[in-house]
Amino acid sequence: xxxxxxxxxxxxxxxxxxxxxxxxxxxxxxxxxxxxxxxxxxxxxxxxxxxxxxxxxxxxxxxxxxxxxxxxxxxxxxxxxxxxxxxxxxxxxxxxxxxxxxxxxxxxxxxxxxxxxxxxxxxxxxxxxxxxxxxxxxxxxxxxxxxxxxxxxxxxxxxxxxxxxxxxxxxxxxxxxxxxxxxxxxxxxxxxxxxxxxxxxxxxxxxxxxxxxxxxxxxxxxxxxxxxxxxxxxxxxxxxxxxxxxxxxxxxxxxxxxxxxxxxxxxxxxxxxxxxxxxxxxxxxxxxxxxxxxxxxxxxxxxxxxxxxxxxxxxxxxxxxxxxxxxxxxxxxxxxxxxxxxxxxxxxxxxxxxxxxxxxxxxxxxxxxxxxxxxxxxxxxxxxxxxxxxxxxxxxxxxxxxxxxxxxx
Amino acid sequence: xxxxxxxxxxxxxxxxxxxxxxxxxxxxxxxxxxxxxxxxxxxxxxxxxxxxxxxxxxxxxxxxxxxxxxxxxxxxxxxxxxxxxxxxxxxxxxxxxxxxxxxxxxxxxxxxxxxxxxxxxxxxxxxxxxxxxxxxxxxxxxxxxxxxxxxxxxxxxxxxxxxxxxxxxxxxxxxxxxxxxxxxxxxxxxxxxxxxxxxxxxxxxxxxxxxxxxxxxxxxxxxxxxxxxxxxxxxxxxxxxxxxxxxxxxxxxxxxxxxxxxxxxxxxxxxxxxxxxxxxxxxxxxxxxxxxxxxxxxxxxxxxxxxxxxxxxxxxxxxxxxxxxxxxxxxxxxxxxxxxxxxxxxxxxxxxxxxxxxxxxxxxxxxxxxxxxxxxxxxxxxxxxxxxxxxxxxxxxxxxxxxxxxxxx
Numbered sequence: 055x056x057x058x059x060x061x062x063x064x065x066x067x068x069x070x071x072x073x074x075x076x077x078x079x080x081x082x083x084x085x086x087x088x089x090x091x092x093x094x095x096x097x098x099x100x101x102x103x104x105x106x107x108x109x110x111x112x113x114x115x116x117x118x119x120x121x122x123x124x125x126x127x128x129x130x131x132x133x134x135x136x137x138x139x140x141x142x143x144x145x146x147x148x149x150x151x152x153x154x155x156x157x158x159x160x161x162x163x164x165x166x167x168x169x170x171x172x173x174x175x176x177x178x179x180x181x182x183x184x185x186x187x188x189x190x191x192x193x194x195x196x197x198x199x200x201x202x203x204x205x206x207x208x209x210x211x212x213x214x215x216x217x218x219x220x221x222x223x224x225x226x227x228x229x230x231x232x233x234x235x236x237x238x239x240x241x242x243x244x245x246x247x248x249x250x251x252x253x254x255x256x257x258x259x260x261x262x263x264x265x266x267x268x269x270x271x272x273x274x275x276x277x278x279x280x281x282x283x284x285x286x287x288x289x290x291x292x293x294x295x296x297x298x299x300x301x302x303x304x305x306x307x308x309x310x311x312x313x314x315x316x317x318x319x320x321x322x323x324x325x326x327x328x329x330x331x332x333x334x335x336x337x338x339x340x341x342x343x344x345x346x347x348x349x350x351x352x353x354x355x356x357x358x359x360x361x362x363x364x365x366x367x368x369x370x371x372x373x374x375x376x377x378x379x380x381x382x383x384x385x386x387x388x389x390x391x392x393x394x395x396x397x398x399x400x401x402x403x404x405x406x407x408x409x410x411x412x413x414x415x416x417x418x419x420x421x422x423x424x425x426x427x428x429x430x431x432x433x434x435x436x437x438x439x440x441x442x443x444x445x446x447x448x449x450x451x452x453x454x455x456x457x458x459x460x461x462x463x
Numbered sequence: 464x465x466x467x468x469x470x471x472x473x474x475x476x477x478x479x480x481x482x483x484x485x486x487x488x489x490x491x492x493x494x495x496x497x498x499x500x501x502x503x504x505x506x507x508x509x510x511x512x513x514x515x516x517x518x519x520x521x522x523x524x525x526x527x528x529x530x531x532x533x534x535x536x537x538x539x540x541x542x543x544x545x546x547x548x549x550x551x552x553x554x555x556x557x558x559x560x561x562x563x564x565x566x567x568x569x570x571x572x573x574x575x576x577x578x579x580x581x582x583x584x585x586x587x588x589x590x591x592x593x594x595x596x597x598x599x600x601x602x603x604x605x606x607x608x609x610x611x612x613x614x615x616x617x618x619x620x621x622x623x624x625x626x627x628x629x630x631x632x633x634x635x636x637x638x639x640x641x642x643x644x645x646x647x648x649x650x651x652x653x654x655x656x657x658x659x660x661x662x663x664x665x666x667x668x669x670x671x672x673x674x675x676x677x678x679x680x681x682x683x684x685x686x687x688x689x690x691x692x693x694x695x696x697x698x699x700x701x702x703x704x705x706x707x708x709x710x711x712x713x714x715x716x717x718x719x720x721x722x723x724x725x726x727x728x729x730x731x732x733x734x735x736x737x738x739x740x741x742x743x744x745x746x747x748x749x750x751x752x753x754x755x756x757x758x759x760x761x762x763x764x765x766x767x768x769x770x771x772x773x774x775x776x777x778x779x780x781x782x783x784x785x786x787x788x789x790x791x792x793x794x795x796x797x798x799x800x801x802x803x804x805x806x807x808x809x810x811x812x813x814x815x816x817x818x819x820x821x822x823x824x825x826x827x828x829x830x831x832x833x834x835x836x837x838x839x840x841x842x843x844x845x846x847x848x849x850x851x852x853x854x855x856x857x858x859x860x861x862x863x864x865x866x867x868x869x870x871x872x
Binding site: 060419422438449454 | 493525530533535
């Protein structure tokens with residue numbers, strides 16, 4: 055019996071309220087071998103209290119040793135085996151800005167770029183134009199019509215937009231057009247190797263190339279945004295929904311479109327946020343809608359960003375800010391509060407890494423205090439939750455919230 | 464390679480003797496957040512010695528977060544993936560009283576009930592009649608004949624009996640007839656939703672309804688046991704047997720029919736016990752038959768019962784009684800002694816819970832002392848066995864008993 059067969063069988067639509075607080079890239083490494091990690095160096099009296107009163111452990115995002123992308127890492131946290139369930143970046147980006155994909159659609163991430171007179175890409179981000187300028191260029195892209203399909207084009211942010219093709223006979227298994235280096239010509243799309251005999255993929259690649267050709271003509275007045283690259287072609291991932299598999303009415307509080315996207319794809323209601331929201335702002339959105347949902351996913355992006363920038367102290371400071379705001383969540387008296395990350399992003403390595411992620415479950419009725427006295431990598435290693443696959447976390451959340459029936463008599 | 468492929472390949476019919484001592488619902492929770500669990504509060508010098516001399520860990524019965532039923536939890540302890548192997552309560556109950564099921568049989572749990580003049584169930588347990596009265600009513604049920612099938616009816620205890628149908632063209636996928644509430648009319652059996660087009664299920668439901676109709680007429684003189692409800696329809700689960708998969712000649716010492724049932728279904732010899740047996744009585748049965756078997760499963764029920772009753776101190780006292788009797792087992796010099804539970808039943812929550820179960824393996828030749836100094840949840844968390852699926856325990860038992868050949872050259 056697969057995981058969702060079990061949850062569909064056992065999940066109840068009653069029981070405790072759950073908050074899943076994800077600090078993106080939470081896990082870290084010391085700068086000096088014997089020193090503290092970012093989380094260990096941060097002063098976190100509230101998180102330490104939760105760890106002391108709850109159970110801790112280490113979450114393994116994908117597989118031991120494997121560095122996770124943000125998409126699969128979040129799917130895993132949401133209980134979807136990331137080796138079984140996938141979603142293309144195009145689908146994520148489309149969902150992130152509220153475009154509802156339908157079966158048969160193909161979505162892509164678009165980037166405005168600068169192309170020179172010789173047909174070479176000289177800036178893959180078109181000088182990071184403003185969102186306003188991007189929207190003006192998108193307005194021209196909306197004029198493009200393709201035979202037999204509807205096109206939807208929407209600005210995301212700065213040089214980024216989404217293109218969605220809707221119609222019969224499309225297939226997302228086509229190659230990206232971004233050469234990924236500057237000074238090179240753009241690529242023409244064509245079917246992926248595995249789909250090279252598939253008519254629908256050939257047709258879709260032709261439509262994409264035609265779209266790019268027309269875009270080049272229309273965008274001339276928008277220099278430096280005078281060209282586009284298309285990436286991450288994806289169909290509707292058609293993921294099982296939280297209400298179906300967990301009987302949870304779930305809400306997402308996230309600032310970045312991608313995390314809104316994956317939340318929407320699993321059936322969460324995405325609450326409105328602002329780009330400049332602080333952790334406290336995000337927690338206040340939870341408070342505002344506390345009575346409306348069973349489950350809140352709250353996503354903090356800045357831990358990951360500071361890690362990728364190599365800023366150890368700044369990452370620790372983000373964690374301290376989250377800690378300082380935590381009473382706003384605690385005052386809601388959640389039945390289960392989980393604090394974790396989707397993966398590690400040690401400032402020392404400036405990238406996502408495979409390292410398992412410190413995780414705590416605080417649940418006054420059901421959690422067994424495990425002797426852990428603070429929240430951090432070294433303490434979580436020896437916590438009562440052990441080392442577990444991230445994709446087990448949702449089942450644990452439901453168990454601690456007493457939202458599962460007994461399995462078997 | 465599936466689990467049993469490995470054990471079939473590697474298991475030897477020589478090596479050490481194994482005792483698997485299961486304290487039902489052993490795992491617990493503190494009543495006060497920083498207090499001890501039932502096991503931690505009990506004075507257990509013998510169990511502590513075993514933990515100190517062996518290796519400890521936490522066993523995960525079904526899946527993290529999932530509250531186990533007794534059937535699947537025991538299958539897991541016996542090495543059967545509980546998500547793959549199942550067995551209906553009817554099959555368990557039949558096996559528990561020594562009825563050997565055959566392929567094609569359908570077994571059900573029967574309950575005598577009281578029905579009033581208007582056809583409403585007014586007591587689902589017929590006033591918990593005595594086992595003697597139950598046997599008298601069963602004697603009348605034995606008179607019922609159904610077209611084309613043989614019926615076997617046997618008293619279990621008080622208001623409970625087993626009905627088994629044997630013949631061609633039967634299917635256990637039919638609905639229970641117990642309305643589960645009093646003051647309601649009994650239900651008619653019919654095929655389950657998944658089998659509603661299946662002729663054999665329709666036929667079986669008709670036979671069951673006919674049996675109930677005839678029972679009602681015959682039982683009038685047995686008031687308050689003047690009606691029956693039938694539940695847990697099940698076919699022969701046809702589980703692999705211990706001798707086949709483990710090369711173990713295994714015996715069961717248990718007091719409750721259900722645990723005898725599951726033991727019989729996996730091929731154990733069920734030793735005779737009495738309802739009022741103490742832990743020491745149960746250990747003495749092991750001593751009596753020590754030379755006849757390679758493996759003894761010993762089941763203690765009262766830990767779970769006291770947990771479900773919410774009696775923290777009484778549950779701890781049961782554990783102390785087991786501890787006090789342990790020298791009777793130790794004097795047999797088993798090569799491997801495992802002490803565990805099938806799941807947790809914290810008195811605080813008065814029910815089975817998902818919490819992983821403290822487990823110790825004592826094996827003088829093969830176990831590595833892991834620094835654990837006593838038997839309890841918090842110590843087992845940090846023990847040398849780690850946190851492992853309960854269904855791995857049998858393979859561990861065989862390994863510690865040196866009953867497995869090398870895998871590969």
